[in-house]
Amino acid sequence: MNIIATVKQVPDPEAPAGAFRIGPDDRVMVSPTVSSVLSPYDESAVEAALQLRDAHGGKVSLVCLGTEPDDSFLHEAMATGADEAYLVVDDMFQNGDAFATAYALSKAIAKIGEYDLIVCGRQASDTDAGVVGSVIAESLGLPSATVIRKIEVVGDKLNAERVIEDGIEVLELPLPALLTMTSELYTLRYASVMDIMSASEKPVTIWSASDIGADAVELDDLANRSILRKQFIPVSQTQCEVIGGDSAQEAAANLAQALRSRKVI
Numbered sequence: 001m002n003i004i005a006t007v008k009q010v011p012d013p014e015a016p017a018g019a020f021r022i023g024p025d026d027r028v029m030v031s032p033t034v035s036s037v038l039s040p041y042d043e044s045a046v047e048a049a050l051q052l053r054d055a056h057g058g059k060v061s062l063v064c065l066g067t068e069p070d071d072s073f074l075h076e077a078m079a080t081g082a083d084e085a086y087l088v089v090d091d092m093f094q095n096g097d098a099f100a101t102a103y104a105l106s107k108a109i110a111k112i113g114e115y116d117l118i119v120c121g122r123q124a125s126d127t128d129a130g131v132v133g134s135v136i137a138e139s140l141g142l143p144s145a146t147v148i149r150k151i152e153v154v155g156d157k158l159n160a161e162r163v164i165e166d167g168i169e170v171l172e173l174p175l176p177a178l179l180t181m182t183s184e185l186y187t188l189r190y191a192s193v194m195d196i197m198s199a200s201e202k203p204v205t206i207w208s209a210s211d212i213g214a215d216a217v218e219l220d221d222l223a224n225r226s227i228l229r230k231q232f233i234p235v236s237q238t239q240c241e242v243i244g245g246d247s248a249q250e251a252a253a254n255l256a257q258a259l260r261s262r263k264v265i
């Protein structure tokens with residue numbers, strides 16, 4: 001069973017809030033002291049892929065749209081057991097929206113070909129959009145399901161447990177399909193020192209836009225439907241008013257009156 005997992009590199013979500021600030025352009029989050037990690041929901045997607053490969057054979061491939069041709073992140077990610085990785089880097093995809101990201105990843109996945117299942121995180125931990133997986137499925141014409149906590153493959157179908165507000169739905173999908181994964185049941189396995197050392201030998205293929213057949217006109221047409229104009233942290237103001245009285249009863253009455261006049265009660 002050949003499984004492709006999309007993996008995004010994000011600023012460590014465990015870093016303190018004070019380590020992040022918005023850059024001078026009012027758009028990009030700047031976090032120079034924060035290390036980059038694999039997005040946590042993607043960790044679960046990778047573990048799900050590894051368990052399916054261990055049970056059914058085949059291979060796990062990782063695909064990342066990156067900002068720099070640095071493949072060390074993918075070698076680290078492969079230490080837990082993925083077989084190969086692909087890194088797409090091109091100026092054409094910089095500063096794009098979720099549709100641009102999904103376009104690039106779809107083209108890369110189509111070029112890899114021969115897949116039975118694609119797994120993505122339910123959302124990336126830095127931007128929390130939760131859009132990319134579904135757009136990849138649409139681009140590749142695949143059945144898809146979101147917010148999946150468990151996968152079981154039976155023949156040429158899969159059963160997927162989908163998390164809903166009050167419980168769990170059990171869905172059946174034909175293969176190939178795309179799922180976006182939650183983090184409830186799949187915790188990414190630890191890599192041993194031997195695994196980490198041997199991961200440096202595993203292949204990472206770096207592709208440009210032309211390598212995957214991406215076209216600037218097509219990208220312009222399909223993607224960049226939303227433009228990030230500004231990010232800001234809302235300023236919250238608190239005011240304190242002391243309501244007193246000559247006695248506890250009078251203070252309580254004044255308080256009730258003040259709350260009523262502000263339509264709180």
Ligand SMILES: Cc1cc2nc3c(=O)[nH]c(=O)nc-3n(C[C@H](O)[C@H](O)[C@H](O)COP(=O)(O)OP(=O)(O)OC[C@H]3O[C@@H](n4cnc5c(N)ncnc54)[C@H](O)[C@@H]3O)c2cc1C
Pocket residue numbers: 006007008009027028039041042063064065066095096097098099101105119120121122123124125127128129130131132133226227228229
């Ligand atoms: C400088 C800058 C400018 C930006 N401008 C815009 C803009 O104008 N408009 C706008 O909408 N957004 C903009 N963004 C946001 C950025 O484009 C988003 O990161 C992108 O849309 C991907 O969406 P997401 O990370 O929210 O993915 P989600 O949809 O939340 O991710 C879901 C899953 O998709 C997969 N995935 C997502 N991204 C990748 C990736 N790169 N590689 C591999 N797998 C991935 C992962 O499995 C992930 O768990 C900008 C970002 C930057 C840094």
